[in-house]
Amino acid sequence: MMSKRYFLKTAVAAAVALGAVLAAPWSAAASAVVERWGSTEIALSGPSAGNPFMEVELSATFRQGARTLTVAGFYDGDGQYKIRFMPPETGEWEYETQSNRAELSGRKGTLTAVAPSAGNHGPVRVKNTHHFAYEDGTPFWQVGTTSYAWAHQTEALEQQTLATLAGAPFNKLRMAVFPNQDVKNQPPRFPFPGQPPKGWDLTRFNPEFFRHIEQRVGQLRELGIEADLILFHPYDKGYWGFDSLPADVNERYLRYVVARLGAYRNVWWSMANEFDFLKAKSMAEWDSYFQIVQASDPYQHLRSIHNAFVFYNHTKPWVTHVSVQSGAIAEDFERAVLFRDVYNKPVVYDEVKYEGNFSRRWGQLKPEEMVLRFWEGAIAGTYVGHSESYEDPNGLVWLGKGGVLKGQSPPRLAFFRKILSESPPEGLEPIDKWQNHPFAGKHAQYYLGYFGLGKPRSWPFVLFKTGLKDGMKFRAEVIDTWNMKVTPVNGTFEIVKRDDYTFADKNGRSIALPGKPYMALRIVRVDQ
Missing domain, CATH: 2.60.40.3950 (Immunoglobulin-like)
Incomplete structure (x- = not known):
């Protein structure tokens, strides 16, 4: 028997394909009413001359009694500045802006956070050392998938991906912020203004690019799917240069992404996919990038980093959970349990090879082998991720571009997820x-x-x-x-x-x- 959620998501699939399921609108700025763990936006008009991305600083302090949160703002182009807030508690919140520009500083207001609506359980947190739960305590049984560049495709293909996800069992999607040259198509937009392949103005961001990512993250939120955002990856391979940006550009990029997307409750931060293939970045640099994200994020979303052959030191305090690629470790529970004991954190085997018939060995799992890895991981008290790589004459492979799922594992993973949901809420322990x-x-x-x-x-x-x-x-x-x-x-x-x-x-x-x-x-x- 499939889960009720699986059938519910299937029922709304057609609506998503038509664009009916959209990102929840941002609440108005002053005196807004917003649900707890929802998002509200303060929009301000300010200077557009010069380079606001480099020259204008903006933040706001939100206060409820003795509790304060400082939230960074960002420039959204055309003289528009925004500050986004996700209330962590119900009740009235006061805010005041701070800026190095007088017209943006000292702006005050209040907002009221009301009880969350059905389906809004808050951000996912670590619970009971090795497991996850939403902030309201509801267990989060991770059954994830990966589609790296799905948000860098045509509108029609992205809508098809959303429709597929609406009818699929997955509650987490790993996706890249930067476009992916491996998928061999020109993305419709880029993170920096300029001319491809490398004529970029790295002192500015392209707001249209980030608005599009936000729209897709918001649509995932409406579907109840966590967006595990991959902040860096090696699949540019030097073509656009996004894999080898100067350190100061990387740092500004991280702060900008966190300012724009941190108020989405369904965001997770993955520092990189196959970080060790980004040869120019040292371990110390990765440490600093983790620390920037940690310091910039007032909501402390989950943070991880994904490997190819070299493991990051996941014991470091800024790592909330372990993200692992391994072709063999989830084949049996006795191997899968070892990383729990080493790191004493939740372990997600995000990449255990993929279901498909691809020419490379990492994309040749039979559907039975894909499902087996989820069950073996669960018996080890860990979590496993899915993707698929079936050959397609038009290059429409789920792993790279999204679209439709062709494999036989998803309905079995819906059944698996239902079994998990009937397990003790504390999590499965060996x-x-x-x-x-x-x-x-x-x-x-x-x-x-x-x-x-x-x-x-x-x-x-x-x-x-x-x-x-x-x-x-x-x-x-x-x-x-x-x-x-x-x-x-x-x-x-x-x-x-x-x-x-x-x-x-x-x-x-x-x-x-x-x-x-x-x-x-x-x-x-x-x-x-």
């Missing part, structure tokens, strides 16, 4: 990671097991000891993860201590299994 025990859950309460490529015909009802006592009772279900079927097991299982490590059914019973791969078990305590 039950006995010391010795080949393919179960995660919550001790003495909930167990989710996955047998992967194994083909067991039965499973003896034996549970690891933590939290267990004689006489506890459990019910069980057999889950066919590929055919998306849940079959209850008749009766209940009452346990007794078997040895120093385990408890077992008091009558020595086993659960019958069909002897095929991709099977799972769900065991839930019933005598509470």
